[in-house]
Amino acid sequence: MPAVRADKLYKIFGRRPTRAVELLADGRHRDEITSLNVTAAVIDVSFEVEPGEIFVVMGLSGSGKSTLIRMLNGLLPHTSGSVEIEGTDITKLGKSELRKLRSEKVSMVFQHFALFPHRSVLDNAAYGLEVRGVARDERDAKAREALAMVGLDGWEHKVPGQLSGGMQQRVGLARALAADTDIILMDEAFSALDPLIRRDMQTQLLELQASLGKTIIFITHDLNEAMRLGHRICVLRDGRVAQIGTAEEILNDPANDYVANFVEDVDRTRVLTASSVMEAPIPVVDPGQGPRAALRTMRDNQTPSAFVVRRDRTLVGAVNENAIGEAVRDNVKALDGLVDSLERVTPDTPVAEMFAQAAESSYPLAVVDDEERLVGVIPRGTLLAALATPNGDDNETGEEPSRGEVGESGTTDDTAGTAEQPHEDAAQSQPDPGGDAQATEGSRQ
């Protein structure tokens, strides 16, 4: 059962909403029905949000996203359609049932924080529980816990006015967390914060979501934010859904020109992660094998280096052709002492954060999971290829590399060369010693 489900949802402000819904359902644009003197804020919006998902609704101002989010918890009545929260159709609920649902299942974080200036930080955080009628001791304990989660322990007895904007929004987040609802609605929650704080908050939100598994519906007008946070993104345009999909789907396969225009300026390096650009780690050798066997493996694969991986896939390091060659000549029996360490990244690391590491090592980057198991590798050429826009002039070269599928090294290089907007970091990483480039290319099949 989806946590939240919206089905053919409409919100029309004005006197003749029914007629407007009929016209809009026929596919008319909202500007065509201005004669009815109505404002269509949300038109035919349907989506499902799975439990534990971060679902981002993205659109410019006036696209109806704030109206939409307020219909999801019944703050605004709907005109037509239905909203289901954990299977209950909230459009059919009475006023007090709706209040109960809000206090128990759906909490909200606001753009301008909406903290109560006359209450202490602790009382603000405990508000949801207070409304629910939880006893003082218990709600204070839970509020303290929530404040600690957002890193605000020790600030309980301040008032919101004494806190910076970022801290105030942490209180707003703590208030939603303390209410202990499964679903949290966030209405442009980070838009009023300055960029650095906003990044911190995004990171924190991702961490909290990973540990608590809340279902989060996040509204934003900032595409980079949407791409960073959202498991799936719903792009709204003039009240209608333009596209719903993962960040990569939207980036690589925009449904129409509007979305394409929208994503044009996105910093792809922040959206694409290691897991989406990495390649299969080939070749691998076991640490128990001798230099001779390792050299054969490299020859067979025609690569200048190989990854040393234990049976359980945990990564030890890498060996290169020159060192192994010498060892074979000197008749060394074991690989010990020949293995170089590798730069490691996790599958979630954005491409943007990998350039510096890629520049430091002559080996490809190793992508390892939480248990240090090797899941993939990223040669430098692949990293650059990821920067290419998929629907640039040259479609053939555009699509493949960013998918992380192993392509011909020649093709990849081409793409990297013709990348329309090389990222600054990428430009810096290019002037490297020539030998490295050879190693990189070589590690591709």
Added chain:
Amino acid sequence: MSPVSYAVPVPRIPVGESFDSAINWLRINFEVVFDFIGMVIQICVDNLFSLLAETSATQFTLAAAGVVGVGLLARKRYAPTLIAVAIWAGFYVAELSAGLAASVIASLPAPLFVWAMNLFGSSYVYPPLVLALLLFAALVALSFIVTRDRGQQIIAAASAASLLAVLALHFIVGVQLSLIVGALLAVLAYFIAGWGVALFSVLGFLLIISMESWSNAMSSLALILVATLVAVAVSVPIGVLAAQSRKVSTVIKPVLDFMQTLPAFVYLLPAIAFFSIGTVPGVIATVIFSMPPGVRLTELGIRQVDKELVEAGEAFGAPDFQILRRIQIPLALATIMAGINQIIMLSLSMVVIAGMVGAGGLGNDVYTGIAQGDVPVGFEGGIAVVILAIFLDRLTGAVTRFSPAARAQRASA
């Protein structure tokens, strides 16, 4: 043929007459209601006046008990405090109705009380005073037993000391009541509004006493306080309603304009018709005249509360009344207090008009001054009104400081 006349015949609409007959109809049919309202107001004003101008030892004791009790309540010791007050109230009512307390007290070994009463020139035990003293003693004891709070203990000790001092000064030494009450009001001003206002109060009250207007001033103060209480009790709820609903707001607005602009003398007419001459029509006229800013500022204050905050309350599932009580009213309190302040100021300006219908007090002085050309009496009355006005204004202005919103604002500044 007579010359053509261009005069358009305009029929006379009997506005005044219908008003008059409406009043008569109301008076005849709702006499009981008006009598009841009048009686309540009269009792309130009389009691307040006696408290301010003819304070008895019992009243002093109860006032001291009030200070200690409020301190206890502010420190959240609800149960013991309320139990003590309830026991006192029970005895007091029983005493009033059946003389029960007197018999209970009489059955106790009484020489102690009798000795105390002798000090005040009474030859018998006056039960309400004993009850009040017992209540006070209980509250002081509670302050030392149930709280470890230094502040509360200091309050209790200080009230006990000042009660003893006041009783001794007035009932034994024989200092005038006016000086003592004036000093107590100045102390109140010191705690609420600071030493500047306290100093002003001391000087101002001394001036009033020296002009021999103290009793009249207290009479006016009693009238103003009762009128303010009624006006606040009526206007704040109306203001809240008007803030919640656009319809109420549009209906209320012209009514308020009407009330504010209709010359005060005009609504003295029905007031006299309903309540005859005296304090009551004065209070009623004052209430009507002073209410509008209370309504307007309450509405404004609540409407000014950030919409997102109200929405936050709704988003967490708070019922409307709870949003009103815990979010809107606390945040609008500064504006509402400004409205109450305006109510008091307007009430003061009605004092003279109330004096004309026989409400007595300073208004009577001024009215006599005008009617008889007695400049000194009129001017002294006017000065006393000004002193009262400044005192009340500064006091109500300072009360806002204690609202949670203001406290939070100071903390964040």
